Amino acid sequence: MKSRRVIISIYDDEENPYYAGGGPAVVRRVASALAQDYDVVVLTAGRRLARREAGAVTYVYLPVLLAGARGSQLLWALVLPFVALFASYALWLESFTPPFSSNLVPLFTRRPVIGVAQSLSGRVMAARYRVNFPLRLERLLLRRYRDVVVLNEYDAEVVRRCSPRTDVHVITNWVEMPTTAVTDAKDGEYAVFLGRIDVRLKGLDLLLDAYRKHPEDLLPLVIAGAGPKPQEQSLARLIETCGAPVRWVGKVDDLGRTGLLDRAALVVVPSREESFSLAALEALSHGRPVVHFDLPQLSWMPPGAHLSVPSFDVGALAGAIADYSRDPVRRSAAGHCAHDFAENFNQRNRSRYLSLVRARLS
Structure with a gap:
């Protein structure tokens, strides 16, 4: 019987009107793999508080999208620490979210938190707004993680330089191969x-x-x-x-x-x-x-x-x-x-x- 709960948090969702990228597909595959051994709950952004079952995985929608594109990301960052403080779980996978990547989950729990850097958004935000504050804050927050998953060796070196004590794991994304014959x-x-x-x-x-x-x-x-x-x-x-x-x-x-x-x-x-x-x-x-x-x-x-x-x-x-x-x-x-x-x-x-x-x- 699966007794230990793993939470995966990701602001992005396939129905998110503001930030519907490839992350939800990755989380869907990761959640399905973890559901072999664990009770998996995916926290994501929604317009209202809701819950749905997707096979062996439970999705919980936190009502933040009504705050608009930028407001919902800020509200997401404010809500997650409260969930981390009061929810029941054995381990948390935190998919990083712009503008500072981290949503501070490790500051609000003593249970294991693994940061998942589908992107390190600090450098993007710093370039977009021509200020270094997002990059500096991101690097400070990365030091709070014992484990961070990155998708490539370039980002792995970025995390290692700013947080030498963090264990950095390069785990690339994967997709399902086509089930029919591939055309030429x-x-x-x-x-x-x-x-x-x-x-x-x-x-x-x-x-x-x-x-x-x-x-x-x-x-x-x-x-x-x-x-x-x-x-x-x-x-x-x-x-x-x-x-x-x-x-x-x-x-x-x-x-x-x-x-x-x-x-x-x-x-x-x-x-x-x-x-x-x-x-x-x-x-x-x-x-x-x-x-x-x-x-x-x-x-x-x-x-x-x-x-x-x-x-x-x-x-x-x-x-x-x-x-x-x-x-x-x-x-x-x-x-x-x-x-x-x-x-x-x-x-x-x-x-x-x-x-x-x-x-x-x-």
Whole structure:
């Protein structure tokens, strides 16, 4: 009988209108893996206090979203410590949330807390607002954690430098492999962007600039994703002035993502900032090569399955997309390499959260 409770907290949720990224899908897989041995409760943001069962996992929605985009993140940070103080649990997995990453859970409990850095948002906030305070506060708060999970070695070094006593665990994300036969990238009809609509952070302005300057050399582009209304409006304006074959299809469900990837030639990840890129792993799992900037956080992809170009060089980005656009044989070879890598990669990482939680509760 499962008697020990594990809480996973994450502000993001697939129905969150302000911050619906890839994190909820990751938490869903982690929660399912932990539910083999533990009573798992996922705390997330909602419009009202609610509870639902998803298989062996319980979701509890804390009513913070009525406070709006920024207000709800602040309210989330204020509410979580009270839950940590009074709830019953054996261990807490805290998925970090902007603007300071930590929500202070370790300050309000003596039970084990594992920080999960799906992103270290301090550097993003510091760059966005041109102040160092978010970065300094994040580094101070990281010192309160005995364990922090990161998605790449670059972030691991960041945490180790600011908190030498913290045990840092590099556990990359994983996705489910396609259950049907993967189509060949050589037959793909377009390039795809998959992800949250955040024009600057996700580099959509750079991607559309590449299409604006080189429309004749590139396969048509399909953009799939949703975001806050101002970001969506900004994207729509950029598409209108792009003058290239670009189509934005909005948010797609799992079936829609599979359909898009099955007909794609390649996937583009033009982000200015990433911690891992679930979209890139989804692309590889579907046998699609990836084009991206040379962020150190994306260096986990294997040679032969992707093209990396100097960061934020629009001409180089267009050139890499063009290379795959006009060479179906190269796309096919890269796609086969991508699929073989993803199969081993996903299997290898599937059980690592369960092993870590078992070790901390042993």
